[in-house]
Amino acid sequence: MKHLYTLFLVFTTSVAFAQLAPPAELEPYYSNVDFTSTGISLKNDLIDLTTDKHINFLSYSDVWEASKITDLDADNSNNIILLYGYSDTDNNVTTDRTRAKNANGGGVGDWNREHVYPKSRGNPNLGTSGPGSDAQMLRPSDVQRNGQRGNLVFANKSTGQFLNGESGSTNGGWYPGDEWKGDCARIIMYMYLHYGERCLPSNVGIGSNTSTPDDMIDLFLQWNAEDPVVEGGLEDVRNAYHANTSNEYAQGNRNPFIDNPYLATAIWGGPDAQNRWENLSIEDVSQNTIKMYPNPVNGNEVTILSNKDIIAEVYDILGKKVKVQSISSNQSKLNISGLSQGVYLVKLNSENGTETKRLIKQ
Known part of the structure; x- marks a missing residue:
């Protein structure tokens, strides 16, 4: 695992x-x-x-x-x-x-x-x-x-x-x-x-x-x-x-x-933390803007808006990958019906790189 x-x-x-x-x-x-x-x-x-x-x-x-x-x-x-x-x-x-x-x-x-x-x-x-x-x-x-x-x-x-x-x-x-x-x-x-x-x-x-x-x-x-x-x-x-x-x-x-x-x-030193400045440019930001809402969420779907096709990987707090879903730029719903209440990390991967967002399911 x-x-x-x-x-x-x-x-x-x-x-x-x-x-x-x-x-x-x-x-x-x-x-x-x-x-x-x-x-x-x-x-x-x-x-x-x-x-x-x-x-x-x-x-x-x-x-x-x-x-x-x-x-x-x-x-x-x-x-x-x-x-x-x-x-x-x-x-x-x-x-x-x-x-x-x-x-x-x-x-x-x-x-x-x-x-x-x-x-x-x-x-x-x-x-x-x-x-x-x-x-x-x-x-x-x-x-x-x-x-x-x-x-x-x-x-x-x-x-x-x-x-x-x-x-x-x-x-x-x-x-x-x-x-x-x-x-x-x-x-x-x-x-x-x-x-x-x-x-x-x-x-x-x-x-x-x-x-x-x-x-x-x-x-x-x-x-x-x-x-x-x-x-x-x-x-x-x-x-x-x-x-x-x-x-x-x-x-x-x-x-x-x-x-x-x-x-x-x-x-x-210690563990490698998130590097928010790595390979970052104004062009990259404008090319791939990703929004995720609502957050926290009480239902079973989260809206993800992106102008690029992405692959969403969801991890629980212990680091176990619990869901993977492909999301096209014209299809914006991430299905989380199988997830219990808690805090998750959502890695959103596109051709321009990876963005990590925190998701709370209530």
């Missing part, structure tokens, strides 16, 4: 890395970064960039307003997306994936600001200003689910646990859910990049740093590879908003590991 994690999680044994060059729209932002370098040298360039571009320091109250803009549900602009959430249909408010955007507060049924890097695990405490009010790190979360996580460190789930992608307590820590583990890993990487020893990865995750040149741990490198960035998804929307200083609540800086998860591989 071939597992998808064999594609993502084979640890690099060579010092050779893929060439990195940001696409044209990101070149101005990254103009001072030497992408021919790797390891700590590349990390230092990204530290300088991330710090220098952070020109608007939001108050803790400002983050409420920023979140109502950056974390909107693409399918319902009256709602925001909740970190750690996984179901809107199980009649359990604490597991909700979406919530009315103005239902923020501190009561049952409200959403609040989750410190993905818990305040108390910073050295010193992150507080509610500076790193403690960094909107790249704070995410909306159900109040009770946020309380269940508390300041638990991140940990891998046990075998056979959370088979439908749920979040929850595990192995003395907290598993953020199949949909969110990559998001959380890239946030922790950003915090370490921006705030250094005040936000050590080893203080917030169960894993080893013996194979990395500093304090990065293998857990976050694994999650970054296993759960790639969804093209045009929530992480991209948040990043684009905060990079645009004309936006009222924009910080000015980006999370580089969202722009390209492979930057983590180039700095710290």
